[in-house]
Amino acid sequence: DQNGVEIKKFKRFEAYKRDNQFPPKVRDMGIVIDQKNATVVLPVMGRPVPFHINTIKNASKSDEGEWSFLRINFLSPGQGVGRKDDQPFEDATAHFVRSLTFRSTDGDRYTEIANQISNLKRESVKKEQEKKDMED
């Protein structure tokens, strides 16, 4: 850029290319972790909506009475975390989905999903780091 600082190029990632790649389980209109494609599919008004693991910051579970809540936080500007090259933060006009919260009476399931998302995130960060080390 004009300051002579090298801008790291945003690496494009893609969850799916075609809609027949969704895991069959999306039929249940529940949260589906797709390990193979490093993607979390979230049900939004009857539609399966993929979010690549690279967009996810973390997932946490909490309880309130008979309900359990699963909150998925995404990487977005102004959080002071996340590497700049993960997302096209240079597009100053972009809107971001920052978080999504679901509830269920099956708390064990949300503990399991939160763990799976954490593991998927850890693996993906590790893989990225290995790729970077290879490039250097």
Added chain:
Amino acid sequence: MAAIENFENIYLDLSKEGGKCRFAESGLGWKPTSGGEPFTLQGNDISTAQWSRAARGYEIKILLRNSSIVQLDGFQLEDFERLAKLFKNWYSATLENKEHSLRGWNWGKAEFGKAELTFNVQNRPAFEIPYSEISNTNLAGRNEIAVEFAVGDGKTTNGHNGASSKGKKASAGKDQMVEMRFYIPGTTTRKEAEGGDA
């Protein structure tokens, strides 16, 4: 073309129970498999219609002239031609094939249409939120908008929700969506927040 076209295992407005959907020249009807009150729609109330991938097969989303939305899902991919033809011939409406973004990105543009908020990723919708499903919106922080959904008491009724009882789609599945937060940059924040309340 037959005078009536029938489709089985169709869900109305994300109902738990499937039913039969019947199209005729005058309009369409849906009836839950276990019986009960049928839902009917006059053909001339239909403004536009969209075809896209849903959780349960494919979905027809109908925008009515009064700006409300009717969702029918559970169709098969191969039903498209038959349905596109009947929408054109009987309701003078194009069944537009709307492909959704599958990139898996969480950034794009939130746009406010007649009946719903659409989150577009590279000019393709990633998801839509009908305004009727929103119970509250607020500015949760600088550039942050929280949208809360009507999930009721969670004891979802069986059968169809019907076009008359909105505010149940967020809790239709086994995971009920209760809140979504957006980051909206710059000075448009207040305006966008008000738009979400519409």
